[in-house]
Amino acid sequence: MYLYNSMTHKKAEFTTHTPGHVEMYTCGPTVYHFAHIGNLRSYIMEDVLEKFLRYAGYDVNRVMNITDVGHLTSDADEGEDKMLKGARREHKTVLEIAQYYTDAFFDDCRKLNIKRPDVVQPATGCIDEYIKIVSRLVETGHAYLAGGNVYFDTSTLERYYVFNDHNEEDLAVGVREGVEEDTNKRNKNDFVLWFTKSKFEDQALKWDSPWGVGYPGWHIECSGISMKYNGEYLDLHCGGVDNAFPHHTNEIAQSESYLGHPWCPQWFHVAHLNTTDGKMSKSKGEFLTVSLLEEKGYDPLTYRFFCLQSHYRKALVFTWENLDNAQGAYQKLLRRIAGLKGEGEADQAVLAQYKEKFIQQVGNDLNTSMAITALYDALKAPANDATKLAILESFDSVLSLSLLEKAAAIREKEAAQASTQADGYRITGEGDPAVDALVLQRYEAKKARDFAQADRIREELKAQGIEITDVPGGAVWKRS
Numbered sequence: 493m494y495l496y497n498s499m500t501h502k503k504a505e506f507t508t509h510t511p512g513h514v515e516m517y518t519c520g521p522t523v524y525h526f527a528h529i530g531n532l533r534s535y536i537m538e539d540v541l542e543k544f545l546r547y548a549g550y551d552v553n554r555v556m557n558i559t560d561v562g563h564l565t566s567d568a569d570e571g572e573d574k575m576l577k578g579a580r581r582e583h584k585t586v587l588e589i590a591q592y593y594t595d596a597f598f599d600d601c602r603k604l605n606i607k608r609p610d611v612v613q614p615a616t617g618c619i620d621e622y623i624k625i626v627s628r629l630v631e632t633g634h635a636y637l638a639g640g641n642v643y644f645d646t647s648t649l650e651r652y653y654v655f656n657d658h659n660e661e662d663l664a665v666g667v668r669e670g671v672e673e674d675t676n677k678r679n680k681n682d683f684v685l686w687f688t689k690s691k692f693e694d695q696a697l698k699w700d701s702p703w704g705v706g707y708p709g710w711h712i713e714c715s716g717i718s719m720k721y722n723g724e725y726l727d728l729h730c731g732g733v734d735n736a737f738p739h740h741t742n743e744i745a746q747s748e749s750y751l752g753h754p755w756c757p758q759w760f761h762v763a764h765l766n767t768t769d770g771k772m773s774k775s776k777g778e779f780l781t782v783s784l785l786e787e788k789g790y791d792p793l794t795y796r797f798f799c800l801q802s803h804y805r806k807a808l809v810f811t812w813e814n815l816d817n818a819q820g821a822y823q824k825l826l827r828r829i830a831g832l833k834g835e836g837e838a839d840q841a842v843l844a845q846y847k848e849k850f851i852q853q854v855g856n857d858l859n860t861s862m863a864i865t866a867l868y869d870a871l872k873a874p875a876n877d878a879t880k881l882a883i884l885e886s887f888d889s890v891l892s893l894s895l896l897e898k899a900a901a902i903r904e905k906e907a908a909q910a911s912t913q914a915d916g917y918r919i920t921g922e923g924d925p926a927v928d929a930l931v932l933q934r935y936e937a938k939k940a941r942d943f944a945q946a947d948r949i950r951e952e953l954k955a956q957g958i959e960i961t962d963v964p965g966g967a968v969w970k971r972s
C-alpha cells in the first residue's frame with residue numbers, strides 16, 4: 493500500500509516494524525458532548541484504513557483513547573477542562589458526562605458501521621503510565637516544574653515542528669481563543685504534562701503524583717495509552733488534521749524524549765469536513781450529529797457513502813444538497829444490487845482478479861472514491877450474478893456500506909409488497925399503490941382485448957420512468 497505520510501510530506505510505500513503486523517493508534521473523542529459529523533468523518537476514514545489494511549493481509553492491533561480528562565478549552569493548555577464545562581452545562585458529574593457521551597459515540601459508530609478498535613482506553617484509566625513517563629522526562633531534563641505544573645521543555649529537542657506543511661489556520665488552532673499567556677513556560681511551545689495548579693479550582697478528577705495532587709495534560713494520555721497497548725514502536729498514528737499541531741507534535745516530542753528512539757514513522761491526517769461557513773465546530777451552537785441526520789430521514793450510511801466519495805486529504809464541504817446527491821447515488825446502487833439474482837456458483841478466478849485490482853487501486857493512498865467506482869465495475873463484470881455478489885461482498889468488507897443486507901431488505905420489501913390481485917394476478921413493484929393501480933388497469937384492458945388502452949398505459953408508465961415486464965401470472969415493474 494502507498495500512503496501519504498504527514499511527517500515526511502510524501503506518499504510512500506507503507507512499511508511496518510514487524511512484517512505483516514500493524515500497530516495503529518487513533519486519537520479518540522473528547523466525551524463532553526456528542527460527536528459532530530466532522531469528527532465522524534475522521535473516524536470513518538480511519539475505519540476504512542484499518543479494514544483496508546486487514547483486507548490487504550495485515551494483522552492490525554488498533555488502539556484508541558477516550559479523552560475524559562485534561563483536554564482544556566484551548567488545545568494550548570489554557571482555559572477550563574472541557575469535561576467540567578460539559579458537566580456544568582448538563583448539571584451532571586464529570587463521570588456521568590463521560591459515560592453518557594462515550595456510549596453516544598459508540599452508538600454513532602455502530603450506525604455508521606465503524607468498527608470498535610481492538611483496545612479502547614479512557615484516559616482516566618492509565619494515570620500510572622503518565623506518571624511513569626513524566627517522572628523520566630523530569631529526571632532526564634526534558635521536563636521542569638514551574639508554578640506547580642510540570643512542563644515539557646521544547647528547547648531540549650533538535651526539531652519540534654514535524655508537520656510544518658499544514659496551513660497557518662490549522663497551526664493557529666492551539667493558540668487562538670484569546671487566553672492569557674502562561675508565564676511559567678520557559679519557551680512559547682512548552683506544554684503541560686501534569687497540572688497541579690489551575691485557575692479552575694473545581695477540577696473534578698485529581699490524582700496523587702510526585703508533583704502534588706493534580707491531573708494529566710491532554711497530550712500525555714495518547715503517548716501513555718499507545719505505549720502501553722501498542723508497545724514502543726508504533727507503525728501508524730491517525731487523527732483529524734487539527735490534531736497535527738499542537739497535539740501530535742507534542743505526543744512525538746514527549747514519546748521520543750522518553751523512549752530515546754524514533755516512535756512512530758507514519759502519520760495519517762484526515763482533512764476537515766466544513767460547512768459553507770467554515771470549519772464545523774461544537775462551540776457554534778447547534779451542530780450536525782448522526783441523530784440529526786436520522787431525524788431528517790437520512791440513513792446514517794448515506795453519510796458514510798458521502799464521505800467515501802471524497803479523498804481523505806481533501807477538505808469536504810457538507811450541504812444538505814450534497815447529502816441528497818449521495819443519498820440518490822447510494823439508493824440507486826442498492827437497487828441495482830437488489831436486482832442481482834445470485835444464482836449459480838461464484839467464479840473464484842474472477843473474484844481473485846477483482847480483489848487484486850481493488851487492492852492496487854484503493855491502496856494508492858486510500859483512494860475511496862476509486863473503491864466506489866469499483867462497486868459499479870463489479871456490477872458490470874463479465875460474470876454471473878453470484879460472482880458479482882461475491883465481489884461486492886468482498887469490497888464491502890472494507891467499505892462497510894451494508895450493501896448485501898440492504899439490497900436483500902429491498903428485495904424482501906418488494907416481495908411483501910407484491911400484491912396478489914383478483915384471479916391471482918401478481919404485481920411486484922417498488923411499493924407505489926398508484927403505479928400498482930395502473931398496472932392492474934393495463935391487465936384488465938388486456939383481458940378485455942383493448943390492446944390500444946393497454947399500450948397507452950404502458951406508455952404512460954414509461955413516461956414516468958417505469959418499466960413493466962410481464963411474467964407468468966403477473967407483472968414486475970421497476971423505476972429505471
Ligand code: AMP
Nearest residue numbers: 521522530531534731732735764765772
Ligand atoms: P475531539 O472529540 O474534539 O477530540 O475530536 C475528535 C476527532 O475529530 C479528532 O481526530 C479531530 O481531529 C477530528 N475533527 C475535529 N473537527 C473535525 C472536522 N471538522 N472534520 C474532520 N475531523 C475533525
Ligand code: ZN
Nearest residue numbers: 519520714739
Ligand atoms: Zn491523541
